[in-house]
Amino acid sequence: xxxxxxxxxxxxxxxxxxxxxxxxxxxxxxxxxxxxxxxxxxxxxxxxxxxxxxxxxxxxxxxxxxxxxxxxxxxxxxxxxxxxxxxxxxxxxxxxxxxxxxxxxxxxxxxxxxxxxxxxxxxxxxxxxxxxxxxxxxxxxxxxxxxxxxxxxxxxxxxxxxx
Amino acid sequence: xxxxxxxxxxxxxxxxxxxxxxxxxxxxxxxxxxxxxxxxxxxxxxxxxxxxxxxxxxxxxxxxxxxxxxxxxxxxxxxxxxxxxxxxxxxxxxxxxxxxxxxxxxxxxxxxxxxxxxxxxxxxxxxxxxxxxxxxxxxxxxxxxxxxxxxxxxxxxxxxxxxxxxxxxxxxxxxxxxxxxxxxxxxxxxx
Numbered sequence: 224x225x226x227x228x229x230x231x232x233x234x235x236x237x238x239x240x241x242x243x244x245x246x247x248x249x250x251x252x253x254x255x256x257x258x259x260x261x262x263x264x265x266x267x268x269x270x271x272x273x274x275x276x277x278x279x280x281x282x283x284x285x286x287x288x289x290x291x292x293x294x295x296x297x298x299x300x301x302x303x304x305x306x307x308x309x310x311x312x313x314x315x316x317x318x319x320x321x322x323x324x325x326x327x328x329x330x331x332x333x334x335x336x337x338x339x340x341x342x343x344x345x346x347x348x349x350x351x352x353x354x355x356x357x358x359x360x361x362x363x364x365x366x367x368x369x370x371x372x373x374x375x376x377x378x379x380x381x382x383x384x385x386x
Numbered sequence: 387x388x389x390x391x392x393x394x395x396x397x398x399x400x401x402x403x404x405x406x407x408x409x410x411x412x413x414x415x416x417x418x419x420x421x422x423x424x425x426x427x428x429x430x431x432x433x434x435x436x437x438x439x440x441x442x443x444x445x446x447x448x449x450x451x452x453x454x455x456x457x458x459x460x461x462x463x464x465x466x467x468x469x470x471x472x473x474x475x476x477x478x479x480x481x482x483x484x485x486x487x488x489x490x491x492x493x494x495x496x497x498x499x500x501x502x503x504x505x506x507x508x509x510x511x512x513x514x515x516x517x518x519x520x521x522x523x524x525x526x527x528x529x530x531x532x533x534x535x536x537x538x539x540x541x542x543x544x545x546x547x548x549x550x551x552x553x554x555x556x557x558x559x560x561x562x563x564x565x566x567x568x569x570x571x572x573x574x575x576x577x
Contacts, residue, residue, distance in 0.1 A: 256554050260487055260561045267565035271572040327573055335425050337566040337573075345562055 235286050235381045236319060238374045240344055242293035243312055244351020245370060249297055249358055254305055258312050259348040263341050265313040269320025270337075274327055282325075283385040285318030290378025297371025319344075413521050417528025420512060421536050426475040426570075427508055431536050433482035433563045434504045436556050438537075439544020440486065443497040448541060451501035452534045458509015459526045471511040473574055478504055480567040486560025489553070508533050 240262075247258035272279060279285075293315070295301075303311075323340055354370055357363030411419060421427040438447050482500065485492070512533075514525035547556050 256557070259558055263561045263565040264484075264487070267568040270565075270569045274569065274572040274576050276576075324569065324572070327569065337569040338425065338429070338562070341562045341566045341569075345558060 234377065235283075235290060236322075236344075237347060238377045239286060239289040239293060239315065239319065240347030241351040241354070242290060242297065242371065242374045244348035244353075245355040245367060245374070246293055246296050246308070246312075246351075247348070248352045248355020249300065249367060250302060250305075250308060254308055255352060255355075257305060257309055259345065259352070261309045261313050262316045262348065263344060265316035266320035266323070266341075266344065269317035270324030270327065271320075272317070273321040273324025279318070279321045282318050282321050284382065285315065286322060287378050287381035287385055289315035289318060291375050291382060292378075294371045294373070294375025294378055298368050298375060300368065412516055412525070414524040414528040416516075417512075417514065417525030417530075418532040420525070420529045421508065421533040424511070426472050426479065426567075427511065427533070429479035429563050429567055430475045430482065430504050430508065431533065432540055433479050433486060433560060434500060435537050435540025436486045436544045436560055437482050437500070438497055439541045440489065440547065440553065440556055441492060441497060442545065443494050446494060447497040447501040448534075448537055450498045451505040451537055452530075454502040454505025455509045455530055455533055456505075458506040459512065459530050461510060462513050463523070463526055466510075467513050468510055471507055473571060475504075475507045475511055476567045476571045476574075478507060480564045480571065483560040483562075483564030483567065487557050487564065489557055505533075 243258055243262050247255045250258075269279075292311070327336060355367055358367050421431060434451070478500070482504075509530075512526070512529045514522040514529075516522050516525060544556060547553050
């Protein structure tokens, strides 16, 4: 349960995860599938770096920037090619994964913990996708882009704190 | 529903540092529940079941898994306890998860080979930590039945995922399993 709760209680993680789902839904197929798959896999690679103690400069800044950039992508309805979106999300996933990996408890319940926070991360993506599906309606477009703006604002606040 | 149940089992599973009878139950029933409470077993079996169900490989792969499982449990019965089997199961879970994500059609012999590897690894990673030979034998039989039933249930569930959004959900679940397994592997090798 510790792993499940871990991403949920870090607002910087939460908004970035929701933004991934939100942007995926905004971009539509196949990004709606590719982004939530790319993120946990690359996050695991970042987690491995964190576990192995490989230093990654500016982890907290990277996490805050992820919220700013992904939020702005939604606000301005940026629609890059799929591979650019996947690479961008993958780069940010490394920072999130590194932070998670560095905090992974060295106990024997590591798999349950890892499964918990990967599962929670996925649920946050799904929450973002659910909100992002509102774009089918004209009023929903405004709601989704406003949500993107709020996410970017939260990212700016975290960036000011760590910067 | 079974997929959700399986993921929930991963999350509520007890520590995998050893193989005591789960939730304080020993004997046959303890063995039966064992694969559902050891997180590496759950991850490998769920990922293999998703892969087999989505690939539509039929019955040969689960039969290969069950036969290999019996072989693995037989080796345990002969007091063969190899090292790093738990890590091997995590590698398999990561590979199966990635294959689920890729969703590329694979020939059935690949599935049979993967089933054999998983079966023997689950069997070898199930040494009963009980005091009497009689109870150990009961646990081994229970583990064989429990793991076989678990795989068949996941395959049955996965084979019913025919709608596009259901198959997308399965691929996302595969990515979660692979990610979690990779992280724990890194953790175990960093110690």
